[in-house]
Amino acid sequence: MATDDILSVINTLETSRGISRSELLTLVKNAYATAMRKSIGNIPIRVEFENLKRIVAEKQVYVSDTSFGTGFMKLADARQIPGNENVQEGDAIWVRVPIDAVNRQAVQIFRQEIQRLLRDTEKATIAERFRSRVGEIVPVIVKQLTRSKDYICNIEDTEAILFKEDYPASDTYATEGVIYVCIAGINETEEELKQNILYRNGKKPDAKKIEAFEKKISQTQNIPGIRLTRTDDCFVKAIFASEIAEIKDGSVEIVKIARIPGRRTKVAVRSNNPQIDPIGTCIGSHGSRIKNVMSKINYDNKQFEKIDIIEWDSDLLKYAENALSPASIQSVKVSEDSYNTLIVHVDPSKRTPAIGRDGDNIELAARLLADFQFVGQRWKITIEKDAPKPVRTFEEDRANAIKQFTAIPGISEDDAKILLSNGFSSIDTITTIANREGLEGFINAFIPGSIEDDPELPIRVWNGIMTSEEADTEADTTEGE
Numbered sequence: 001m002a003t004d005d006i007l008s009v010i011n012t013l014e015t016s017r018g019i020s021r022s023e024l025l026t027l028v029k030n031a032y033a034t035a036m037r038k039s040i041g042n043i044p045i046r047v048e049f050e051n052l053k054r055i056v057a058e059k060q061v062y063v064s065d066t067s068f069g070t071g072f073m074k075l076a077d078a079r080q081i082p083g084n085e086n087v088q089e090g091d092a093i094w095v096r097v098p099i100d101a102v103n104r105q106a107v108q109i110f111r112q113e114i115q116r117l118l119r120d121t122e123k124a125t126i127a128e129r130f131r132s133r134v135g136e137i138v139p140v141i142v143k144q145l146t147r148s149k150d151y152i153c154n155i156e157d158t159e160a161i162l163f164k165e166d167y168p169a170s171d172t173y174a175t176e177g178v179i180y181v182c183i184a185g186i187n188e189t190e191e192e193l194k195q196n197i198l199y200r201n202g203k204k205p206d207a208k209k210i211e212a213f214e215k216k217i218s219q220t221q222n223i224p225g226i227r228l229t230r231t232d233d234c235f236v237k238a239i240f241a242s243e244i245a246e247i248k249d250g251s252v253e254i255v256k257i258a259r260i261p262g263r264r265t266k267v268a269v270r271s272n273n274p275q276i277d278p279i280g281t282c283i284g285s286h287g288s289r290i291k292n293v294m295s296k297i298n299y300d301n302k303q304f305e306k307i308d309i310i311e312w313d314s315d316l317l318k319y320a321e322n323a324l325s326p327a328s329i330q331s332v333k334v335s336e337d338s339y340n341t342l343i344v345h346v347d348p349s350k351r352t353p354a355i356g357r358d359g360d361n362i363e364l365a366a367r368l369l370a371d372f373q374f375v376g377q378r379w380k381i382t383i384e385k386d387a388p389k390p391v392r393t394f395e396e397d398r399a400n401a402i403k404q405f406t407a408i409p410g411i412s413e414d415d416a417k418i419l420l421s422n423g424f425s426s427i428d429t430i431t432t433i434a435n436r437e438g439l440e441g442f443i444n445a446f447i448p449g450s451i452e453d454d455p456e457l458p459i460r461v462w463n464g465i466m467t468s469e470e471a472d473t474e475a476d477t478t479e480g481e
Contacts, residue, residue: 019121025049027121031113032057036097039106041070046094057097063087123225126158127186130226136183137238137296140228142173153181155226166229168262171299180296181228182235231261236297240267243292244282252278255312258367262305264356265297266323266364270312282309308364316372320344320381323365327354341380342369354383401425408464415457422446430465 010024029047036045036057044060061073073095078087087093140153140160149164151173162181173179229235236257246252247269256268271278283290290307298304308326313319317332320342328350335341346354355362362381369379398420404427405416422445424430434442443458451457 019118019125023121027117028055028114031110031117034113035106035110038109040097043071045097058094059097060092061095063089063091063093065089126225129158130183131186134183134185135234135238137180137235137242138183139178140181142175142177142179144175145173153179153228155181155183155228158226160226160228162228162230166227166231168231168305170262171230173299179230179299180239181230182232182238184227184229184232184234186226230297230299231259233257233259236265236267239293239296240282243296244284244289246276246281251276252281256368256371258364260360260364264306264308264360264364266308266310266368268310268312268319268323268368279309279311310368316369316379317342319372320365320369320379323368324354324361324381327361329354335382338380340378341382343382343384345384351383397425405461408461409467410460410464415454415460418450418454418457419461422450427465430461434462434465 010021010028029049032047032055033045036047036059037043040059045057046060047055047057050056059071061071061078063075063078064072065075073093075087075089078084078091078093081093081095084093138155140155140162142151142153143159144152146152151162151167153160153162166184167173236259237254240254241248244252247254251273252269252271254267254269257265259265267282269278269282271281281289284292290309294304294307297307310322310325313322317334320332321329321344324344327346330345330347332342332344335343344354353361356364362383366379366381369381372379401420401424402413402416405411405419405424406413408427411419419430430442433445437445439458439462442462446458
């Protein structure tokens, strides 16, 4: 095997690929040892360079006159090798592999192993180089579209793949065109790559998608490696940070991002400085900042992805109202029938913008509320068609109940407050208990301590109500006659 050619290749790779000479020498030794093991048998092999001019391989064999085959040598033969004159039965010695053992098959295996180890070394070098740049926005040059709809790109002087799962389905990139991507991560293994792409954002793909993706990565030698994306939240967040200084320095914070790539994105922001308006800061003078953001997010200017900037709020109902913007909302309340549903009322003529095209506005708003999950359930949003019914406050309900009770003959305002404290919110609640359980049941419904100073209160209320009902009955009878 021509060692001079190997050393020439090592010199070239050291210069062109940035791999150190010591790493390349180790790589060659490992490849040569693998080729020898597959050629002469699976026994220990060690490889060295002899004055950097010749590759020397040695195999480990055991001295034995009773065992034969690969890995064994007769005692007499072993003692004829210089330096082994005193070996004994059962000793292990290292013997140089003869040059004629390097057959055509061994050369082919050596070349394949060199290529494999070189790819692995390159991947490790690239991983270390880009690991500190995860989350950064970088321009890449599109070089080729594969049959599986993935784009092979050049990022600086390195090749990487933009998988079809990592760019909007509506996008089509021109060869030799420049696009902006986010370095989403470094995939150390194929399994890690599969998890990062197929199972991201908590999604669980079906069996066909998993099978197709596994087949694709098994045929691609360039991965694992740098993972590029134009769909993950980190892409939008990094672009905002690159265009808006206040986000980069932390004065304005992106709290949550909800996105349907290629269609619409909602970004919830808040200010960590009371003197800074978070929404105005992101939009910029005459919309200059948001235009720059959109120009990087959208590759094809004919298909602009809409971006809504909304203000984050710690109050769920207020935050939900903000999340549905730019739709005009009349009111938001928690449903009385479903504990994880928000009922939103809008003007009937404004219902369509509140829902959005294909439901995107209401869907993204619900995603923004993910941090407000109620007992592990995601909030659902329901848009009501009709105008909201007037809702009375607690104080108004209390005043109305006191007014009803004081209308009962012999009942003062203080008596009315005692009735309220015992859970009677209206005359109807009193008559319901009275009709079902009678006077005794009505008296027992009171908390003893509440009527300790006035034990006759239940009797007065009972008599007052009965008197009023008799008067109403008499009036109805008279009117009928």
